[in-house]
Amino acid sequence: MLRFFARWLTPFNIIALLFLGGVAAFRWFQERPLAIGVASEITEFMKGPQRPVLNLKLYFAAVDGRNFAIESRNITVKGETLGHRADATVREWLKGPTAQGALPLVPRDSAPPGVFARKDGIVLDLPKTWAKLRLGRSVEWLYACGLTNTLLGLEGVKNVTFLSEGQPLETLAGHVSVRTPFTAQECK
């Protein structure tokens, strides 16, 4: 019996088996059901082009509460991945505006969200407290698009997905549906 198996245990057969296993694993990885926004399935810190100093456009609320006030800032980023740059961008946005005529859209002392990069988008895993912000529809829209527009300024980012504690969210804070990713077209 052992001799029978030993006869088939040739280098060619072993390589062929490894190849088949690799193909099957690749197919499984490509076809696995992907629940949008489940944190465990997100490729964290996808590598992007190196750029230590970032020129950001941060979108805050204008004083009228209906439009954006845009502030430009340069920041230095530790780390070279898109995930690092997105994380630094969100933290800078959380510091709030410095110029007159602009207002923060979330409280300045809020805990930062988890920031992940995947494919051509950014996933923001918001702390539970963010979903409890009560702003009304008008301001909630500015909050969603303020964050989205700020992150879309990063090279290679085409959409922004919102989660809360790793789970899909129905609405950002009671009004704005966030079941699908936000794109530049929606937040013009």
Next chain:
Amino acid sequence: MRGLLISRLSLALLLVAFTAFVFAQPSSKLLRVGGLSLRAVFPAGSQVAYADAGDLALALGLQMQVARGAVTLVQGGRILRISLLENVSAAANYGWGLYVNGSNQRGQAAGYQGGQLLLPVRTVANGLEATLAEDGAGLVLNLPAVKLQTVRSDASSEGDRVVFEFSKDVGFTARLEGKDAVLDFPAASGDEVNYEVGGSFIKTVEVRRGQSLLEARVPLADGAGFSTYARPASAGAPARVVLNVSKSFVRPEVQLQARKVRVLLDPSAGGADSGVTAAGLREKELVLSFARLVGRRLADAGVEVRYTRNGDANTPLEDRRQASLASDVFLSFSLAGLNASSGSGTTIMTLAPDAAREGLIAKARAALETETDEARRRLLSDVVAVGGASALLAEPIQNRLLALAKPPVPTQAPTGQTPTATDPAIPGLSVQSLVVTREAVLELAPKAAALIELGWLSSETDRVWLSNPESMRLLAENIADGVLEYLAPVLNPAGSGPKPVTKPKATGKP
């Protein structure tokens, strides 16, 4: 040596064939449902089977309604809501697209491909507790077995009725074939029997087994019409499908007009969620008392008014969305607030038209012209009513609120005096309309729907009138009158019945 070479070549060929097999992407497969054969398609890069929504619903005997953001399928007491995305490729990657009787389950979303509405077959099967299997010929969807237990009938001079009782909820389709009403029950089994009814309109009922379905054929008397409805199974009572036949059959569109118009009012927040708060004012309390003012005015005009909450409780978003499905007008009330902002005023928001949905409405409108089946007419009528309804609702409301915000200019003044402008009915009120996207609470409302952001609690100006009962009364009455103006053609089709107020109520100053 030669043998070794041949065996290795064979192995290499096998390897190539296996790789090709693994990478092979079937673009479509045969899908057998009941006695029908459909085509299941696979969106690019996906192994999720999809089928044409209309064909699948017909094959399963389900009633289907397409609203913004969701497809609703009804089988007796089981209601499936499947999230609807524009692109079927994105829909195939959706993780939690299925609600069964309000409970969220894993499943893909529905989506459009080249204008065709597609449903995820496995998600539908899971929602119906059906099985989806694959055999050599393709996919097979098997509904759980359901048995016809009894057929009962009532005969009277007014009309005849046949009641089919089943062991569990069953889907069905009804059609007219010549002078026979024919009901098909997919996946149902039962004895082949001829029943004698002996009524004025129905003499016999013939039950026959077809391919994976049960068929009931009911010859109708000359000039008779029929209607059908289903009653879900409940404790102690079987699931029922009822066939009514009478001469004085009322056409479905007349029935729709005859029933009371239903307005659903949705005050936001509630319970532990106070909503926007400022200076001791809380959104949950302001919008509830405001909704009651609007509701009272509408009820006085003969409209059926319902609330998503009528006390200090928080109604989950999904329940509010589901409730909106049964409304003719859906109005949600909320407030805004942003510290240090100058934002103020009332904003009337309606959802932007969805191109794919508008296309569906146009198709439904065309189909309604020729459709004779009662159930389909009713379904189509609901869809047709959607076109532009929300914009038509927002317009009279906005006009009335603008009249409250602007000072009324007198047209005549005593001789020798120039007319002088007086203060507006609600000083400081500004009004605007917005067409928005992604407003979750409006997404499922099948007819006219709007979110009215009454004002900004962060604004000192708005707080003055938001906390003034007289201002709130004026605002509520004018919104209600705007709704009545929108509903006037239904409420008062022949110039009789309740008369909606035609002029903005801006008398008196708070």
